[in-house]
Amino acid sequence: MARGALALLQGLLVLALAPGVVGLVRWLKARLQNRRGAPAWQPYFELRKLFGKEVVVSENASWLFRAAPYVVFVSTAAAALLVPVLAVPLPIDAVGDLLVVVYLLLLGTVFLALAGLDPGSAFGGMGSSREMTVAALAEPTVALAIFALALSAGSTNLGQIVARTMSDPAAALSPGHLLAFAALFVVMIAETGRMPVDNPATHLELTMIHEAMVLEYSGRYLALIEWAAALKLLVFFALLGNLFVPWGVAVVLTPAALALALASLVGKLAVLAVAVALLETRVAKLRLFRVPELLSASFVLALLAVTSSFLSR
Amino acid sequence: MTLDTPLAAGLAMIAAYLAGAAGAVILPGSRAGRVVAAAGAIAGATAGVVLAAGVLATGHAFALHVPALLPTGGGLALRLDGLGAFFLALVGVGAAPAALFGVGYSAGYAGRYSLRWLGAMLNVFLLAMSLVTLADNVLTFVLLWEAMSLASYFLVMTEHEQPDTVAAGAWYLAMTHVGLALILVAFVLLMPPGAGSAFADLRARAIALSPAIRNVVFVLAVVGFGSKAGLVPLHVWLPRAHPAAPSHVSALMSGVMVKLGVYGMLRFALDLLGVGPAWWGALLIGLGAASALIGILYALMEDDLKRLLAYSTVENVGLITIGVGAGLLFASLREETSAALALAAALYHALNHTVFKSLLFLGAGSVVHATGRRDMNRLGGLIRRLPWTAACFLVGSLAIAGLPPLNGFVSEWLLFQSLLPAIGSPAPLVAPVMTLAVGALALTAGLAAAGFVKAFGITFLAVPRSPEAEHAHEAPATMRAAMAFLAVGCGVLGVAALTVLPRLAALLAGYAGLAAAPPVLTLGPSLALPDGFGSMSPPLLGLGLALGAAGVWLAVRLGAARGLRVGATWGCGRIGQTPRMEYTSTSYAEPLRRVFAEVYRPTEDLTIDVHPESRYFVQSIAYRSEIVPWFERYVYGPLVARVTGWAARTRALQSGSVHAYLAYLVIALLVLLAISLAWND
Numbered sequence: 001m002a003r004g005a006l007a008l009l010q011g012l013l014v015l016a017l018a019p020g021v022v023g024l025v026r027w028l029k030a031r032l033q034n035r036r037g038a039p040a041w042q043p044y045f046e047l048r049k050l051f052g053k054e055v056v057v058s059e060n061a062s063w064l065f066r067a068a069p070y071v072v073f074v075s076t077a078a079a080a081l082l083v084p085v086l087a088v089p090l091p092i093d094a095v096g097d098l099l100v101v102v103y104l105l106l107l108g109t110v111f112l113a114l115a116g117l118d119p120g121s122a123f124g125g126m127g128s129s130r131e132m133t134v135a136a137l138a139e140p141t142v143a144l145a146i147f148a149l150a151l152s153a154g155s156t157n158l159g160q161i162v163a164r165t166m167s168d169p170a171a172a173l174s175p176g177h178l179l180a181f182a183a184l185f186v187v188m189i190a191e192t193g194r195m196p197v198d199n200p201a202t203h204l205e206l207t208m209i210h211e212a213m214v215l216e217y218s219g220r221y222l223a224l225i226e227w228a229a230a231l232k233l234l235v236f237f238a239l240l241g242n243l244f245v246p247w248g249v250a251v252v253l254t255p256a257a258l259a260l261a262l263a264s265l266v267g268k269l270a271v272l273a274v275a276v277a278l279l280e281t282r283v284a285k286l287r288l289f290r291v292p293e294l295l296s297a298s299f300v301l302a303l304l305a306v307t308s309s310f311l312s313r
Numbered sequence: 314m315t316l317d318t319p320l321a322a323g324l325a326m327i328a329a330y331l332a333g334a335a336g337a338v339i340l341p342g343s344r345a346g347r348v349v350a351a352a353g354a355i356a357g358a359t360a361g362v363v364l365a366a367g368v369l370a371t372g373h374a375f376a377l378h379v380p381a382l383l384p385t386g387g388g389l390a391l392r393l394d395g396l397g398a399f400f401l402a403l404v405g406v407g408a409a410p411a412a413l414f415g416v417g418y419s420a421g422y423a424g425r426y427s428l429r430w431l432g433a434m435l436n437v438f439l440l441a442m443s444l445v446t447l448a449d450n451v452l453t454f455v456l457l458w459e460a461m462s463l464a465s466y467f468l469v470m471t472e473h474e475q476p477d478t479v480a481a482g483a484w485y486l487a488m489t490h491v492g493l494a495l496i497l498v499a500f501v502l503l504m505p506p507g508a509g510s511a512f513a514d515l516r517a518r519a520i521a522l523s524p525a526i527r528n529v530v531f532v533l534a535v536v537g538f539g540s541k542a543g544l545v546p547l548h549v550w551l552p553r554a555h556p557a558a559p560s561h562v563s564a565l566m567s568g569v570m571v572k573l574g575v576y577g578m579l580r581f582a583l584d585l586l587g588v589g590p591a592w593w594g595a596l597l598i599g600l601g602a603a604s605a606l607i608g609i610l611y612a613l614m615e616d617d618l619k620r621l622l623a624y625s626t627v628e629n630v631g632l633i634t635i636g637v638g639a640g641l642l643f644a645s646l647r648e649e650t651s652a653a654l655a656l657a658a659a660l661y662h663a664l665n666h667t668v669f670k671s672l673l674f675l676g677a678g679s680v681v682h683a684t685g686r687r688d689m690n691r692l693g694g695l696i697r698r699l700p701w702t703a704a705c706f707l708v709g710s711l712a713i714a715g716l717p718p719l720n721g722f723v724s725e726w727l728l729f730q731s732l733l734p735a736i737g738s739p740a741p742l743v744a745p746v747m748t749l750a751v752g753a754l755a756l757t758a759g760l761a762a763a764g765f766v767k768a769f770g771i772t773f774l775a776v777p778r779s780p781e782a783e784h785a786h787e788a789p790a791t792m793r794a795a796m797a798f799l800a801v802g803c804g805v806l807g808v809a810a811l812t813v814l815p816r817l818a819a820l821l822a823g824y825a826g827l828a829a830a831p832p833v834l835t836l837g838p839s840l841a842l843p844d845g846f847g848s849m850s851p852p853l854l855g856l857g858l859a860l861g862a863a864g865v866w867l868a869v870r871l872g873a874a875r876g877l878r879v880g881a882t883w884g885c886g887r888i889g890q891t892p893r894m895e896y897t898s899t900s901y902a903e904p905l906r907r908v909f910a911e912v913y914r915p916t917e918d919l920t921i922d923v924h925p926e927s928r929y930f931v932q933s934i935a936y937r938s939e940i941v942p943w944f945e946r947y948v949y950g951p952l953v954a955r956v957t958g959w960a961a962r963t964r965a966l967q968s969g970s971v972h973a974y975l976a977y978l979v980i981a982l983l984v985l986l987a988i989s990l991a992w993n994d
Binding site: 056058063075081104114119120128129135139141147150154224289299306 | 693694696697707711714715716717722726729730732733744748751752754755756758759760762763766767769770771774775776838839841846847848849850853854857858861862865866869872873874875876877878879880881882883884890892894895896900901902903904905907908
C-alpha cells in the first residue's frame, strides 16, 4: 500500500519538477553564454500565463487539433509515472515496462505530428514530417538499447533493471551499459528536440522541428504541450540517471532512504542538465539531413552494446 | 441420428456461403441481391466462427470424410484442429465486416460492373478460404487453395476495363501459380509412394525422410506459401492486386488471405514436417525482417492510399514471420516455453492485423466511395466531411502503428518480448539473428508510425486539395457499421490480451517442438511473462490513459481560462491560405526518401522554365519523381522481358493455317510416343 502511494507521489513530484528542469537547462545555458538568463523557475510563470490566456484555433483545424494536447500530456505523464524516480520496486512496474514507456512517448509524438498537419499550414506539415522522420530513426536505437539492458538484467521491467544493476555494481561499467548509455543519450537529444538535432530556442526558422509543429497552438493547449515536452525531458533524464547509475534510488521505504533518493535524483538531474547545456553551448545545430548520420551512429553504438552484452553474459 | 454441433456448424457454414452465392446469381443488380449475398457471407462467417470456437474450447478436432467426393484423391477429407480453427476464426472475423461493408460499397457498381459475379465470387472466395483451414489431404487442400486463388483473381478483375487492373491480375495469376507449383512439389516429395495422401500419411512419412529432403520440402513450402503471404521478394503482385480489387475485397485479401499463406507455412513446419534444424527459424526471421523493412519503406513512399496499405501488409506479414521464425528457432533448440510464446505472439499479430488492416482498407474504401480518388495528394480535409470514417481510420492507424493501448501495441510488445529469451540460449546462431530481428522490428515500428501519420494526416486533415475531396460525403450506414465493428475490435483485442494470449498458447500445445501443456502464464491484472522477462497490463494502461485524459480535461476546464477564438492559420503575414501551400503525401515522405535514397534510388526530373528576359523570373516548374523498386527493376524486369520475348517467338507457330496446326498435332503425338517408348525401356 505504502509503495502504491509512493508511486502516485513520485508521479506528482515528476509533474511538478519537470518545468523546473527545463528552466535550469535554460539558465545554465544563459550563464555559459555570458547572459544573465531568466531564473530556473521562469517556466512555471510561463505555464501560469498560458493557462490564463484564451486560445486561438485555426479555422481549418478539426476536433483532433483540440484533443491532441490532452493525449500528448496524458501519454507523457503516464510514461513519467512508470519511470523509477525515487524507489524500486513499485507495484506500478507491473503496468508497464521500458517498452511501454517508449511507446507511450511515441503516442504523444504521433498526436503532435497529426495536430501539426491539421491546420494545413506549411510550417506544421514541415515540422510534422521532420519530427516523424527523427522519431522513426531514433526508434531502433531505443529498442536496441533496451535490448542490451534487458540482456544484462534479464528483464525489461524498469524496477528489475535498477535492482539488478545495484546488486552488481560492476555491470554499470560494463561496455554494454556504457555503450547503451551513449546511444540513449543521443536519442534523448533527438527525441526532446535539443541541439544539435533541433533548436528549442528558435522560432520561425526553416531549421526547426518541434516548434514548427506546435506553431498553431496557444493558450491552455500550448501550456499542456510545453509541460508535456518538459516531462519528456525529465523522463529521459530519469531513465539515463536511474537505469545506468541507480545508486541513491531507495530500496526500503524509510524517510532517510527517501530523502537520499530525492537528493540523488536532484543531483543526477543537475548533472544531466549541465551536460545538455554544455552541449547546446558548444555545438552548432546540424543540417536536417545530417541528423540521420548522428542517429545511425547512435544505432551502431546500441548494436555494439547488444553485441557486447551477448558476449559478456 | 442427432446432428452434433460442430457438424451442424460446418454444414451451416458451407450452406450459407453457397446460398449467398446463389442469391447473388438469382437476384442480380437489385438491392435484394446485394443484401442476400452479404447475408449469406455473414451467416457463413458466423457459423465458421462457431465451429472454430467449438474446436478451440473443447480441444477436440472436428473431422468429416466424404470418400464419394473426389474419389481418386482419397475423398474429400476435412479435419479441424486447433491451428486450423484459429485461422478459420480469423477468416470469419475478417469476412463478416467486409461483407457488410460490401452492401453499401457495391451499390456504386450497379450498372457498371456485374454484381452477380461479384456477389457470387465473394461467397465462393470466403467458402474456399474457410475450407482450406480444414483440408486434411493433399487433393482437398490443393483444390481448395486453387479455388481460393481463382475466386480472388476474378474479384481482383472486377474493374476489368482498367489497364492497371488487367496488369495486376496477370501478375497475381502468375505469382500465385508459381507458388502453387512449388507447394505441389513439396506435397509430392512428402507423399509416401503408393500409400494415401492424407495428412496423417504425410506426417508419418516425414519422420522417415532424409534431412536433405525435409529441408527441400521446407524451403519449397516457405517459397510457395510465401508467395501467397507476400514475403519479399515474392510480394510484387501484392501491392498491385490488392488495391485493384473492390475495397472490401482488398480488405479480405490483405486482412485474411495472406494469413493463409502463414497458415500453410505453419501447417508444414509445426505439423507435417516436425521439428527441423535451427536454420529453418533463422531463414524465416531473415525473410520476415526483409519483408517488414522493405514493405514499410515502400509503403512510406506511396501516394496511393490503397497501395500504401498493401505495402504495409507486406510489412506486417514480415512481423508475423519474424515471430514464426523465432518460434521455430526456439523449438529446434528445445526451448518449448519460448517457442510457444513466440508463436502465440505471431498468431496474435496475425489476428490483430486482420482486424486493423481490414478496418483500414474499408476506411480507404469509404474514401474512394466518397471521392473516387486514391491519390492522397488530391485528398485532405476529409475529417470534417467523413467524421465516422475518419475516426475509425484513426483508430486503425494508431493500432497498426503499434501505439498503446490498442491491439497492435500488445502484439508488437509480445513479439519483442518473445525475442528476449535469446539471452539464455547457448546456440551461436541465436545472438546475431535475434539482434537483427530486434533492430528490424524497431525500425519497422518507427517507420510504420511515420507512415500512418502520413496516411491519416494527409488524407483526412487540413484543407481539401481537390474538388472531389471538397464535396465528399459520409458513407452509408452499412459501411459505417462495418468500420465501427472493427474499430471496437482494435480496442477489445488490445485490452483483452489477458484472455487472448493464454488461449493462443493453449491451442498451440502439442504441435511439433511445443510442449503438450501450454506454458504457465502468471496472470494477475497484468501480463507477466515467464521468467520475469517483462510485464505489462493493457487494461490498466487503457484505464489509466482514459482516466488521466478525463482528469486533465476536467482540471483544465475548471482551472484554466476558457476563451476560444477561431482565426486564420498563421502564414507569416501572408493573407489567404490555399490548399497548395499544404504538405502533401510526397512532400511528407521527402525527408525519409532522402535518408533512404540508397534503397529507393529515385529518378528525378526537374524542369524550370524561366522568362526570356531574366533567369530570375521563373514561369513554371515541373518536377517528376518516380521510385521503381530495385528488385522489380533488376529481377522481375529482365524476367518478364525474357518471358514476353519467348512468348513473342512462340507466336510464330500460330500461323492461322489449319494444315500447320494438324501437322503440330502429328508431331506432338510422335514425340510423345517416342518419349513413352524411351521411358519404358
